[in-house]
Amino acid sequence: MACVSVVVPVYNIRAFVGECLESIVSQTLADVEIVCVDDGSTDGSAEALDEAARLDGRIRVIHQENGGLSHARNVGIEAAGAPIVMFVDGDDMLAPNACETVVRAFGEGGVDLLTFAAASFPAGSAPRYQEENLHPSPARYDGAAFDALYQPGCRPFVWRSAFSRDFLTDAGLRFREDLAFGEDQAFYFQAYPLSRRTVVIADELYRYRQGRAGSLMAESRAQASGRVLDHIAIVRAIFETWAARGWLVGHGARMLDWCLDFVGPDLLELPAAKREEAHRRWQQAVGPHVGAVAVGEMEPGSQALLVRLLNEAPLTDGEARRVKWSYFRHRKGLKFCAHKLLGFDRRAKKAR
Missing domain, CATH: 3.90.550.10 (Spore Coat Polysaccharide Biosynthesis Protein SpsA; Chain A)
Known part of the structure; x- marks a missing residue:
């Protein structure tokens, strides 16, 4: 053999x-x-x-x-x-x-x-x-x-x-x-x-x-909205598995924190119509299971992002930007925010 x-x-x-x-x-x-x-x-x-x-x-x-x-x-x-x-x-x-x-x-x-x-x-x-x-x-x-x-x-x-x-x-x-x-x-x-x-x-x-x-x-990277929906489908699959195996209690907070970082910022950067669809699918994927997760163990910035993404009210463009940068500031720090802003600035100049 x-x-x-x-x-x-x-x-x-x-x-x-x-x-x-x-x-x-x-x-x-x-x-x-x-x-x-x-x-x-x-x-x-x-x-x-x-x-x-x-x-x-x-x-x-x-x-x-x-x-x-x-x-x-x-x-x-x-x-x-x-x-x-x-x-x-x-x-x-x-x-x-x-x-x-x-x-x-x-x-x-x-x-x-x-x-x-x-x-x-x-x-x-x-x-x-x-x-x-x-x-x-x-x-x-x-x-x-x-x-x-x-x-x-x-x-x-x-x-x-x-x-x-x-x-x-x-x-x-x-x-x-x-x-x-x-x-x-x-x-x-x-x-x-x-x-x-x-x-x-x-x-x-x-x-x-x-x-x-x-x-x-290559196909996934080609379209931001498609990538976000793909990522939400992955999150849904993970939550279904972890709920069935009883892992949400005791281990769910860290996993949910990862899921928020995996999906949240990209979702918030989508155009309004695409963002609304992704927002709805996120709620369908996470909402039924979040009650089993010890959300209080999560970092405050992640908690704030979770609360907003579970809120059914549509995100305006301005609110989406504020929520995204608040998450970055609390979760990743000011140095990350500065680098991110500089990256945006370089891309904008290159486009011009």
Whole structure:
């Protein structure tokens, strides 16, 4: 039996999938199973996968009608036969020693979830904040790893983690197929709390391709209003899961604080009509559950933002600006506000 199953979802990335597979078949650990899920590709990717499988018996190809990234990953989980499961997007690559390093880390025993670092390519193409978020600090969590959710570099890309197959099965962990974007975030907000032992290492085991046209990340960034609605859908999914598992009591305040920072400022910057729609969806996502959260444990600036976003009265443009800057001042400090204002000023001058 293979030591590691690498699940590779593929959809219309013919130009990149060969490079991806080459990085996996040439691992320093040869005992790997590669489960490629062709999600209804129409650009020749399916044929490229079949040819790769003909040349290397470790590659298995599953063809299906297009069902989205989450469905493809879930199909891959079901098909994986090795005790450790990893994910690689079909336009990215693994470092040569990735699988060997993962197996060694799991060898210390009892590990359910391992998170590692990644490097963007081409070099220098990632924004600074994202580059920093790809590099976690080493840590170990025995028992529910709620704290890992809020540590830099531990989210949101699931391809930066490896999982015990038994853990995925026993916990019933699968990706939310009703999320068009951000399924990784919702997945981690289940996986870390359920993990009985989580290990975080600083080794760069993954190579993340930046700026590919047509990628889900590029499409999400293209429209601010769509991104905010996607983020609210993620928040809804997290709240539904945490309410069902009883995690809101005792752990909900920190999670809600994160959700406010994840959605609030961007929501407040939307044009009036888009803001009203996002405001309504936020209330639908959070309102039914907020009573279970110890809101008094939250920072005052976050409490103030929460109260206003739960108020059904529409936000005027002027009030939205005041609420946003009040939140920034209380939650992030005057230095952040100054940098934010200077950034706005530079963009305005460039536009002129």
